[in-house]
């Protein structure tokens with residue numbers, strides 16, 4: 001099997017994960033979560049969103065998070081920005097990287113940012129050049145690449161066209177999103193094959209939600225095709241509030257465990273990462289879907305029971 005020696009995990013739990021939680025997570029818990037993830041060796045992390053608090057109240061404390069977070073050297077921290085207002089707030093809060101976002105399907109785009117795709121690209125004209133002039137790196141997401149909750153099938157050529165337009169505008173990487181978790185490995189091979197025929201692999205990232213349990217299989221296809229940046233959320237937190245049925249992201253510990261066991265390095269300490277997810281489960285107040293985390297918690301509980309039995 002042809003695999004890269006190293007893969008980059010782009011952690012989106014504090015943003016894609018927490019944007020979808022019913023409970024308002026206190027800023028201090030968000031900061032601890034980010035710190036724990038960085039402590040586990042995560043080097044690329046999306047910490048929040050500078051979007052309208054009317055649309056995503058869960059991340060209304062974006063400035064507090066961005067100002068409060070420790071920024072060790074070598075760690076890239078990013079945040080979603082939908083418009084010039086979001087960019088100005090992000091810059092004032094010290095962000096050095098941002099991500100713009102749009103969808104491959106009109107209806108999801110409209111539900112998510114209240115604009116057509118064409119108008120969203122126009123709004124990026126007010127964001128990307130200003131960010132680049134301020135020495136801020138810009139990443140981009142294309143959502144609903146593999147299927148739309150409103151329109152169903154999406155033409156795979158949309159991903160190719162939008163990747164081209166976004167790269168022409170100055171983004172360094174385009175993350176292709178399976179927003180509702182419907183992609184299958186064959187479809188991933190088709191979409192990535194088309195995109196990679198026109199764009200270098202380092203300009204492309206994979207972003208899978210794990211609704212149907214296909215995210216790891218999808219990642220494996222992308223890795224074999226040379227795409228080495230994988231978006232994931234600790235514990236499998238996540239979902240998009242404007243994509244009904246979208247469940248959690250691919251869990252970071254699930255993909256890291258698979259990569260390490262195949263000899264693909266990530267620089268991440270799996271035990272520390274799993275502890276970060278365990279902590280996140282306590283502050284969101286419910287179990288998280290990660291399989292590796294569940295197995296880890298089961299092992300811990302068995303060890304505790306054994307220790308209690310041997311002392312009683």
Ligand code: HMG
Pocket residue numbers: 016019049050051052053054055056080082083085086087089101112113114141142143144176177178179180207239240241242
């Ligand atoms: P709008 O209502 O059309 O625009 O929202 P507006 O300009 O009328 O703004 C509405 C209100 O928000 C106004 O306040 C603005 O001032 C304010 P009011 O005057 O009524 O008091 N506002 C802002 N406040 C703070 N920061 C800002 C900002 N902009 C406006 N930046 C808008 C348009 C784009 C703002 C809105 O639709 C929005 O914020 N959408 C964000 C939706 C979102 O974050 N979705 C989830 C992220 S995407 C995702 O999860 C997918 C991804 O993970 C990849 C994948 O899985 O595929 C990335």
Ligand code: MG
Pocket residue numbers: 016177179207239240249
């Ligand atoms: Mg997402």
